[in-house]
Amino acid sequence: MWSLLLLHPFWNLVLSCILLISAFPGADASDISIAVSNMTLTATKFTPEVLLTAPRRSPAIPNAKGTKALFTVTTYSFETHRKTSQIRLLDVESGQSTLLVDDLSASEPTWIGDDEFLYLKSGEKGNTTVLVDKIARPGSQAYEVTTIKARISNIKIKELTNGTVAFVCSASATPDGQLSNPATAKKPYSSAKVYTSLFVRHWDEWLGEDKNSLWYTALEKKNGRFTLTGHGLVNALAGSKLESPVPPFGGTGDFDISPTGLVFVAKDPELNPALYTKTDLYYVPLKTFTEEQPPSPQIVETPGLEGYTNSPVFSHCGRKVAFTRMRSKQYESDKPRLMLLPDIGDLSKTEEFFATDDGEGAWDYRPETILWSADDKSLYVTAEKNARVHLWEVPSNPADARDTPSVIMTADGSVNDIRLLAEADSSSKLLVTSTSLVDNSCYSIVDPSANTTDILSSNSKQGKTFGLSRSSIGDITFKGAGDYDVHALVVRPSNFDEKKKYPLCFLIHGGPQGAWQDGWSNRWNPAVFAEQGYVVVSPNPTGSTGYGMALQNGIKGQWGGRPYEDLVKAFEHIEENMPYVDTDRAVALGASYGGYMINWIQGHPLGRKFKALVCHDGVFSTLNQWSTEELFFPIHDFEGTIYDNRAGYEKWDPAQHVNEWATPQLIIHSELDYRLPITEGLAPFNVLQSKGIPSKLVMFPDENHWVLKPENSLVWHEQVLAWINKYSGVEKETQEVREMAVVEDKRQKPM
Template sequence: MKRNILFILSIFLIQIIILPAQNKRDFTAEDLWQIKRLSNLTVSPDGNYGCFVVTEYNIKENKGNSDLWLIDLRTYQTKRLTTNLNSDNSPVWHPNSQTIAFISKRESDYPQLFEIDIDGGEARLLYEMPMGISNPQYSKDGKKIFFVSKILPEFEHDFDGLKKELKKRKEKKVTAKVTENRLYRYWDSWLTDGYVSRLYVLDLDKKELKDLLKGWNKLFNLDGGISYSVSPDGNWVSLVANSTEPPYDSLNSDVYLINVNNPEQVKNITEKNFQDDSSPYFSKDGKYLFFGSQFDPDYSADNVRLMMYDLEKGTIKNLTEQFDYSFFGFTQGDDFNKIYLLAEDRAKISLFEFDLKQNKLEKIFTGGSINSVNIKNQRAYFLKSTISEPQEIFEFDLKKRTIKKISSFNDDLISQIKFGKVEEHYFKGADGDSVQLYLIYPPNFDPAKKYPLVHLIHGGPHGTFGDDFHYRWNAQLFASPGYVIALVNFHGSTSFGKNFGKSIVGAHGDKPFTDIMLATDFLINKFSFIDSSKMAAAGGSYGGYLVNWIAGHTNRFKALISHAGVYNLMGQFASDLTYERVKNYDGAPWQGRYENINRWSPAFYAHNFQTPMLIIHGEKDYRVVVTQGLELYGVLKGKGVPARLVYYPDENHWILQPQNSIYWYKEVFDWLKRFLGE
């Protein structure tokens, strides 16, 4: 009798375990927009709390909203700190660890500077500017706060006049944009209206505001921000600015030092380096300034080295010259002899520790993709995601080298969804080099069945399809209809060493195309469940370029999808950034090197086009101008190749609005279904 009861109980327990898995459902585009997106994690000076941003989207209203949240790092309990109808972001801790400053658009036309106590209560307006505020940072003593704002230089002493001018411009009916600069627009915005960014410091007791960049008209971040760091004593600011002058025939980002008490005292500490310098970060003991530098004039994605500037001696030391990584995200903890940094690492993002005394670099964590690293009390806190897991907060013990997930914002939703298995493989690509790929299985995989293969081709080309949860090209979502998904990190991809990335400069269609073809052969030969008669390729930006190149060089795919893809290389001199195109295309029109450019231009192989293609493009795309997609579509229709155009009048290089994104996935899946079947 007891044996029967135990048997029945064991069957019951097995059912409890199995049933939830059986009840899981397929991943949908709507699910993708229900996921809570975490960002901007920052840990309090006392190490007791983390503040971060959670963005949630309302599909019906077609918009998102961001609020500040807290996590108690002793109990891992979370609570919402703000509930504003407009987004709150950019949290920074006051040194008292009880107050947070942040940016919010509440009752103003522009986002302004607010402050809130972590114990609750209403947010307080700290300061406002005519064109809003961004990127705040407290001084270490908490008596001052630094921030960025845009102005018109002629009104730098007259904010009331600036407000009147902004109103006048808003009411003006003339819409012409006029320029003589080589750089005149960026991403989806024009740079012709005369606005400049300035860095200010506000004395919180006296309510006195000081413009640290008075008279400056330099370019900073092209999106209008300024990358800067404040020294621990509050006497110095370091920032990144472009050192060239209009009409900007070239660009060069340099690192500057500015005396906060005497802003006219300015020093360009990287003026001898004619490639980009970036990401200044003062050491916590105030002795050094860390920053990143690139040196190769022939490779725009050259490795970023960690540099150390001795503030007393005025000398610069390259700390990572011997390491084949590109570093970013510099930060320190309580041990001033160590600095922590991130690097792309074989399609992941790894955390490194550099010992300044021993001049030793150690990789201390790898797995997935991480960002927003904070070091406190012998622990690293960061956000981490994988191909199958959205970002959550993790705690990493620096002594034990153990990791723990400490937030669960998306666990309930993800537990309801079937995801496919993810594998990492290497194969022999172009020149016999080892090339990496991720393979994502369909969620209901049956090894006895045959499945279509879909390549997702990343942009850049100097980038990766990495081990992260992508919201625009989500590999698990692409696999959900029953496809095997391949993410090939072909020659030119970053995170596999400088030489691997640089190997395609001047020949963008060569080795990456070979890699995709060899990857296809590798997968067909290795996995019997792949149906070689049902294959497709899809990509965006450079990925779209490679799809267009594929169209002119092979007919082995049943369907192609080109999102914001480059079709005619000559037409890319209408792009927002044209500086690197001369080296990348091995020539420029004004050099008369047309054969070099056209050699790798998909437009010159249009006579070979046979594969049905879906073309998608946004009107506000200034990186790959919309005429690229329209020209490609016109040629395909003229040749009689099945083609479909999806045009977004209000999107840029990326599809960012929830309903537009959901429709994007519908068009993509309908196209694949049409030519690959169920």
């Protein structure tokens, strides 16, 4: 019956509407029409098109009373080849949402009262307009606060004691500290770029003279409308050589504001960012946020800790700051330590939570997001454990944090944002945004005191809109290469039958200090592969985060050693313990370090276990790691520079084993990937072609380390799935099912 439905577009559309209406019980007509117009295929089967056209929601931001929440939703249509973007209002009691702004140029909605919100609108010539609107009559009462002749982003606001509102944002600054606007800047006649020091390009761009900076001003309300006070935007970092947010991924998590001033994270200007990871916490005292000349940033001291600093957050009283800090200045994945600055008036005294005499710390997990409770007595912290990002509660005084924290119950999957539901409510209920392997956005209300969670709104009705469910998700644990266990996530097809056998799809994660998580991904989504007819196994071997620092740090100097042996053990475990998995038709895929491992596997016995391999932006030769931009990465992982420890690089070089390569392989690489330049994709393709091994190269000239553009992502999925389906036999099986459905359809039609 279902196979026949898939052949009839009319019934697909009808079923799509039914599924979408049931998934959004409080949705209005605009909700449903948007979803239907953008989901080009029905969710009877979770396909790449469904993945890429599914509405994407931002975290929900509650107002001060906790009755409403703002969020954005973006969609993409392969029919119109256009993106849409909306600002929406969520009613916390009913879970229903209403449309506030329907404008692709509108972004970053922020509460500026219980019934008013502020947002940005990008315009022509690189300008940005700041608008304020009311939730009661959206659109009809929106008014302009100011227009800034530059692109601004990452806005934060805070009410001050004098009744004004502090406004801070990020924007690019010229070398002399002025707002930078590339759209109106004079263009040079030559395209030459000249450098005399390290760090000439980063992620996907060649570096220029302009730098990120933080800008402040204040807003005051006159005659019912907010206006700018003082002298407009002031560069808080002017003349300091500091840059914040830290590129390429820094945002609002790199700074915070309070009535006492501004704290922010910035790289140490005295250390070359290509060689060192050190970022420090700085404080700029501000009383009115109208100061024309800001005080010089003051550094917060953390003796013995010299690595990345992240997530600074002021307490509600405005005198304390919680943040994280790493120890090593050349290890980007070192363990973050939860830190406290007890008094903003004394920047020389900071305290570490769970500190131990040996410096390792008693809590073996990695704190990320930090939120103060309403009474400032607790910190709510997110940290990864066993492939899930959990929520934890910690006393806000390090002296009281004697026991390691326990997990607070949240919705299935991984937490990616936490907010106080109502700032004035001492109960400290939280509005939590999370995702899972079957749901791309879930809003829930969490009560830490009762350790309960209530789902408020699920974007996909917990996977049902996509035809997915938690019953398809599982875990396995097996012995690794040493005296430790290795964990893997398992995703089965939605129509799984344990009496049948399904080819294995073996996914290898990047990082290498990373992990497959029970969380949504728009780039590497296991459900897309599972719905093709695979059992997907995603191991987290040596080097993976979330299983303690010993397992994570075990990859140092071991790139092709312990992780490879763990993957061999994983394959053997699947062969011996999962009878419904057909390992004779297995395929393996990996990106970044996972791509390195695909190339390493090609030259080793495990490579002969797979019918086909897929390498996305991988490493062909470890000797070429010095063509990357952040050199501290290979210096740490290969235990030295290439000139001091060449043998350490050569030991784990996939190019040393190309004589053993034999398995068909698809290679995907992008021109703007400056972390792993495109030659790392061209070289293995040339080897495969020269040896007569079936191979294909897919290149994206306008993508970086990730394929992000929807049209490109669709091609990526089509190429990857076609490749593995061909060699695993899934393509043949699919064709046979289609032919049988056509025969059945003809048989049932009257003569």
